[in-house]
Amino acid sequence: MQPTPPILDFLLDPSNGSASKKFRDNIRAYNSMFAFTSMGAKIDTSVNDQPAPYVFKISGHCHHLMGSLLPVDGESPKFAQLYVFDTAHEVANRLLPFTRNSKSSSLDENIVVDLLRMLDETNELAKLFRKARDKTQNIQSVDYKLRLLGKRSHDSRQYDDPTSNDIGGLVVGDIGDFFSERDIIIECFSGSLKRISKLHPKFMALQYPLLFPYGEDGYSCNIMFVDHGLEKTRKRSRVPMRAYYAYLINERPGCDNTIIKGGRLYQ
Template sequence: MFSFTSMGAKVDHSINDGSSPYIFKISGQVCHLMGSLLPMDNESPKFAQLYVYDTYNEVQNRLKALGSQENNGRLDTKIVQELIKMFDQSNELVKLFRIARDKFEIDGLINLKMSLLGRQQNDGKQYDQPTSDEIGGLIVGDIGLSDSNRDIIIDCKSEGLKRVTKLNPKFMALQYPILFPYGEDGYKPDLKWNENYKGPKTKRQRIPMRAYITYHIQEREPSLTTLLKGGRLFQQYLVDSYATLEEDRLDYIRQNQKNLRSEIYKGIYDAMSRGDNDAKNLGQKVVLPTSYTGSPRYMFNNYQDAMAICREYGHPDLFITFTCNVKWPEIIREFETKPGYKPEDRPDIISRIFKMKLDDMLDFIKSGKPFGEVDAKKFGSRENVEVQ
């Protein structure tokens, strides 16, 4: 209802039939899309347009934008009004769109465009509350020079949708304004490590996206952040963040093919040997390395390692499947300190406890107490484990 952007992904709603905890499941590529400031003629406003167009009837427009009369009957208009009031006072992104609304209503500018900046000059203000003039600006006429890879350019009125780059610092704040009520900055590639950070650092001395996301979802006492109180929306944020991270990894692999060991692929020669005689089917092959979980090389590498162990030490004796139970005493004890939460509201807690118990089981097996001395062992990435 309050998002500036729409999520371009196939959401599977059939899995939530009431027989199990709520699950946010998507398929396909994930992207965030944004339209123009004003809707086309004879069309209703959606997403960011609701902050600019016909704000005198904003509550009704937002209820109508959901497209479900059944949901609309269960929504409290007073809560919607209070949320609108809160965003107008606190969210700098909302304030920028309200400025655009005032320009249209007072000045009647029909060739107005908005630019959401992808870079800020001062990294020291990363964790401060933003201001409108730092986020972007309104331009009459030609937009001029801009960083097309990072900046978001929103036209006054245009057909179609534009994809918002994942490297824009407002990528998540535009999609989840309730989780980021001030319009805070998110990840950007030029973030640096803190001077007092003593953990492992990357060669470029820049914070990778994975480290930023994991830092963002950590619990910090004495009070939890707004992000961790999102319930089902927090679960959607985690899925969205993971999909964005995987896309970032694939982009890196695609752009660094020359640095990967791909000697078995020789372009046209290999294509001809495979029988690809049609030139229309020939293109640039992208090789996924063994470090990318689920890739053909990753599966082939693990298979070969497993067969080598079997040839040397014999066939495996046990096949152990380790699952998670939300009724574990550790999980119940953790949620007793967080009244009102359900296990599906905090998948990060479930995952951490599962990983700790999995590591504890592996340490117990390797200790030699249950089955004697371990002859051979191989530990792949994540939970692919073989012990003999």
């Protein structure tokens, strides 16, 4: 696994004083601020009809949703749109949802600036969305889509350094025959949200950029077990999702694991 980026490593270290504590106490909010996707779920509100402590109950499975590259006219940018739209005021736009209901926020603007700089430098998903921003600023026609590749031409593992070419690209006009069933196609303008497949290799990196700061691949269906001469006794040839994430969160001596250091976000 790749080392945790220096600024994130500093903020996750409890020995680094008040700045680290403020970040770790609010890490879920900071992650939500930079996430490319939103959480989708069917929320059961009937459990709160009687006087009692609030309960957050979900029916069915959680999933991730993604909108268009640009917001509908009159609406504020959200999630991935913040990487593309009105980036001259990006820090203020990211902090806005957390300050609407109160005059002050426990979130630190300096931390937001540092995390934004880090993602621009290290995260290949962020770099790809920045290219989309440049397209909106430099061309008159906006008839294009962003395609996040769901299938790789080679065996791309989670611990490899990701590259933009492995992730996707901007496509002008129709996707046509190049479309794969697990690709994520993000339109420039759309009023609806699209559900993202949990089998897409960027499913986790899109929702948890602070746990996957490089935009690393997560689980995909084509991960094969390493050959240790056990083919005759093993029932499966491919790694199941549960085994993959068990391997991912396993602590190893001398191995830097950003996910485990994520504290409340990891929980």
